[in-house]
Amino acid sequence: MLCDQAQEHLNARIDGELPVAAAAALEAHVANCASCRAVAETLAAIDADLRQAYAPQRASAAQLAERVIAQLSPAATPAPAVLAPGGSTRRSAWGQSALAMAAGFLLAVLIFRPWTPRGTDPLPAPQAEPFARLAVASGPVEIQPAAAFDMRAFLCPQDGPIERNSIVRTGPDARAEIALADGNSLRLDCNTEVTLLGPELVKVTQGRLFGVCPPGHKGMEILSAGCKAVTQDAAQVAVECQPNQARYTVCEGNISVQAGPKSVDVGAGRQVKFVAGELSPAPEQCDDLLETAWVNNVLAMRGAQDPEFAERVNRLLASIGAAKLSLLYEDELRRLGDAGVPPLLAYLEATRETPHAGPRATAARIVADVAESRWIADLIALLTDTSGDVRLHAAHGLERLTGRNQGCDGQTWQSGPWSLCAEPYQKWLAWWAANRDRYPSARQEIPAPNSAPF
Amino acid sequence: MASDSELVRLAQAGQSSGYEELARRWSARVLALCHAKVRSAHTAEELAQEALLRGLRSLATLHEPAKFGAWLCGIATRCCLDWLKCGQARQVSLDALSENYTFRGLAHSAAGPDDALERSDDQSRLVAEIATLPEPYREVILMYYYDDVSYQDVALALGVSTATVNARLTKARALLRERLSEMQR
Numbered sequence: 157m158l159c160d161q162a163q164e165h166l167n168a169r170i171d172g173e174l175p176v177a178a179a180a181a182l183e184a185h186v187a188n189c190a191s192c193r194a195v196a197e198t199l200a201a202i203d204a205d206l207r208q209a210y211a212p213q214r215a216s217a218a219q220l221a222e223r224v225i226a227q228l229s230p231a232a233t234p235a236p237a238v239l240a241p242g243g244s245t246r247r248s249a250w251g252q253s254a255l256a257m258a259a260g261f262l263l264a265v266l267i268f269r270p271w272t273p274r275g276t277d278p279l280p281a282p283q284a285e286p287f288a289r290l291a292v293a294s295g296p297v298e299i300q301p302a303a304a305f306d307m308r309a310f311l312c313p314q315d316g317p318i319e320r321n322s323i324v325r326t327g328p329d330a331r332a333e334i335a336l337a338d339g340n341s342l343r344l345d346c347n348t349e350v351t352l353l354g355p356e357l358v359k360v361t362q363g364r365l366f367g368v369c370p371p372g373h374k375g376m377e378i379l380s381a382g383c384k385a386v387t388q389d390a391a392q393v394a395v396e397c398q399p400n401q402a403r404y405t406v407c408e409g410n411i412s413v414q415a416g417p418k419s420v421d422v423g424a425g426r427q428v429k430f431v432a433g434e435l436s437p438a439p440e441q442c443d444d445l446l447e448t449a450w451v452n453n454v455l456a457m458r459g460a461q462d463p464e465f466a467e468r469v470n471r472l473l474a475s476i477g478a479a480k481l482s483l484l485y486e487d488e489l490r491r492l493g494d495a496g497v498p499p500l501l502a503y504l505e506a507t508r509e510t511p512h513a514g515p516r517a518t519a520a521r522i523v524a525d526v527a528e529s530r531w532i533a534d535l536i537a538l539l540t541d542t543s544g545d546v547r548l549h550a551a552h553g554l555e556r557l558t559g560r561n562q563g564c565d566g567q568t569w570q571s572g573p574w575s576l577c578a579e580p581y582q583k584w585l586a587w588w589a590a591n592r593d594r595y596p597s598a599r600q601e602i603p604a605p606n607s608a609p610f
Numbered sequence: 611m612a613s614d615s616e617l618v619r620l621a622q623a624g625q626s627s628g629y630e631e632l633a634r635r636w637s638a639r640v641l642a643l644c645h646a647k648v649r650s651a652h653t654a655e656e657l658a659q660e661a662l663l664r665g666l667r668s669l670a671t672l673h674e675p676a677k678f679g680a681w682l683c684g685i686a687t688r689c690c691l692d693w694l695k696c697g698q699a700r701q702v703s704l705d706a707l708s709e710n711y712t713f714r715g716l717a718h719s720a721a722g723p724d725d726a727l728e729r730s731d732d733q734s735r736l737v738a739e740i741a742t743l744p745e746p747y748r749e750v751i752l753m754y755y756y757d758d759v760s761y762q763d764v765a766l767a768l769g770v771s772t773a774t775v776n777a778r779l780t781k782a783r784a785l786l787r788e789r790l791s792e793m794q795r
Contacts, residue, residue, distance in 0.1 A: 217638035
C-alpha cells in the first residue's frame with residue numbers, strides 16, 4: 157500500500173468508513189511507516205478539534221429546523237397588517253402616535269432586514285412620490301423626521317420615503333445612497349449625518365457625503381461647517397465634514413464654495429478646504445479618485461453592471477502604471493473584493509486586442525486573487541487570452557478555486573506554445589461541462605477559441 | 611428510519627410529519643453548504659432558512675423524491691449565488707478587506723465574529739484555515755462536521771460519489787495539516 161492510499165484509508169478510518177477488508181492492510185502499512193503514523197495522530201487531533209469547534213453549529217442547525225417547521229405550520233401567524241403594501245394602516249400609524257410609528261418601522265425592519273439580501277417578497281412601494289428615498293444601504297440607517305425631534309431615531313426601511321427636514325444618519329457599518337425626487341442623489345459614507353432641507357439643499361453635520369447632479373438637472377447646495385458649496389448640473393462633489401472644518405473635492409463639473417463674502421470656484425480634480433473660519437485662497441490639485449474611494453463601495457451595491465462603477469474601476473486601472481503610487485490604486489480595486497470582478501472582466505474583454513499589458517495583467521491578478529467560484533467560466537475563457545500574464549493569473553485563480561490545474565502549470569500557460577496548452581484547455585472545457593450545474597454562474601457557455609489563440 | 615423518498619411522499623400527501631422530519635434531517639447540511647458558499651455563519655443561517663422554506667414549500671414540484679437532497683442543495687446554492695450576485699457580499703468582504711486584502715486575509719477575516727465562539731486557539735486557527743480552503747474542500751468538510759453524517763449522506767447532497775467525498779476530506783485535512791504546521795514553525 158502506498159502512503160497516498162494509506163492516508164485516504166486513515167481518513168476513512170477516522171470517519172468510521174473504512175471497509176473491513178482494507179483494515180488489515182492499513183494496519184500493516186502504518187506499523188512500518190513513521191510518516192503515516194504521524195499523519196494518523198495529527199488527523200485524530202484535527203478531527204477532535206473540528207467536532208468540538210462546530211458543535212455550536214450543530215445546535216444552530218437544530219434550532220433552524222424548528223424555526224422552519226414553525227413557519228411552515230398551517231397555524232403560523234400571517235404577517236402583521238402594518239406591512240400591507242401601501243396600506244392605510246401604516247399611514248394612520250403615523251398619525252396615532254410616534255411610539256407606534258417607531259415600533260411599526262422597527263418591526264418592518266426586523267422582518268424585512270433591508271440591509272440583507274431580498275427574497276421573493278419585495279417591500280411595498282410607497283404610493284406617493286416621496287421627497288427622497290433610501291435607494292441602497294449596506295446596513296441599518298437611522299432617520300429622524302422633522303416632526304419627531306423629541307423622539308429617538310429609528311431605522312429606515314430600504315426604499316422608504318424620507319420627509320423634508322429629516323435627519324439621516326449612517327452607523328459605523330453602513331453606507332447608503334439617497335435618491336432625491338429631482339434626480340440628484342446623495343451618497344453617505346459610514347458615520348455620516350445629514351439633514352435634508354430641500355430637494356436641492358442638504359446640510360452635512362459630520363462624516364463624508366458625495367453629491368451627484370446629473371446633466372440636465374438642477375444643481376444643489378451643500379452646507380457644512382459654516383460654508384456652502386453650490387454645484388452646477390453635471391457635477392459630482394465630495395464633502396468631508398468635521399467640527400469647524402470641511403473639505404470639498406470635485407470629481408466632475410464645477411462648484412462654487414462660499415464662506416461669508418468670500419467665494420472660490422473649484423473644478424474637477426481639485427479641492428478646497430475651510431478651516432477655522434478661513435477658506436483656502438485657491439483650490440489645490442488632488443487625486444479625486446483616491447480621495448473618494450469609499451464611493452466605490454456604494455456603487456458596487458447598485459449592481460455589477462452599473463456604468464458609473466465600471467467607469468471608476470477603469471479609471472483606477474488606467475492610473476496604475478501612470479502614477480508613482482500605483483499600489484494605492486491596486487489596493488482600492490482589491491478592497492472591492494468579488495464585487496469588483498465584473499468590471500475587471502469587462503475591462504479585460506474590452507482591451508483584449510490593445511497594448512495595455514500592465515493594467516491588464518494587474519486586472520487579471522486581482523480577479524485571480526479575489527473572484528468567487530461563480531467566475532470560474534470566465535477564468536477558463538481567459539486561458540486563451542493573448543497575454544501570457546493574463547493566462548498565468550487565470551490559471552492561478554482556477555487552481556485556487558477548484559484545487560486543480562489539469563496537468564498544466566502557470567508557467568506553461570504564460571510562456572508555453574498553444575500546442576502544450578490545447579489539451580489542458582480541452583480538459584477545462586470538459587470539466588466545466590461536467591460541473592457547471594454546481595456553479596450556476598453569470599456565464600454558462602465558454603466560447604470556442606481560435607485554432608491557436610496565442 | 612424512513613427514507614427521504616418516503617418522507618417526501620408523506621409531505622406531498624399533506625402529512626406534516628414528512629416535512630418536519632425532512633427539515634430536521636437536512637437543516638445542518640443546508641446550513642453547512644451555505645456557510646461554505648458565503649463564508650459567514652450569520653448570513654448562512656438566513657440563507658439556509660430561506661432555502662429550506664423555498665424547498666419544503668415547493669415539494670409538489672419535485673418529481674423524483676429520491677433526489678430530494680441534491681434538489682434541496684441546488685436551491686440552497688442558488689440562494690447563495692443570488693445573495694453573492696446581488697452584492698450583499700460586500701458587506702462582509704469590504705469590511706473584511708479593510709485591513710488585509712490577500713485571499714488568506716479575506717478568508718481569515720470572513721470567518722466573522724459569530725464564528726469566534728468559545729474556542730481554543732487551535733480550534734480558532736482551524737476554523738480560520740477552513741475558510742481559506744478551495745470551495746470543494748470547504749464544502750465537504752463543513753458538511754461533514756456540521757452533522758453526524760456518513761460519506762453517503764454527503765455524497766447524496768453534493769451529487770458526487772462516496773470516493774470523491776473521501777478524497778476531498780483527505781485533501782482538505784492534508785491542507786489543514788500543512789497550514790497548521792507552517793504556522794507552528
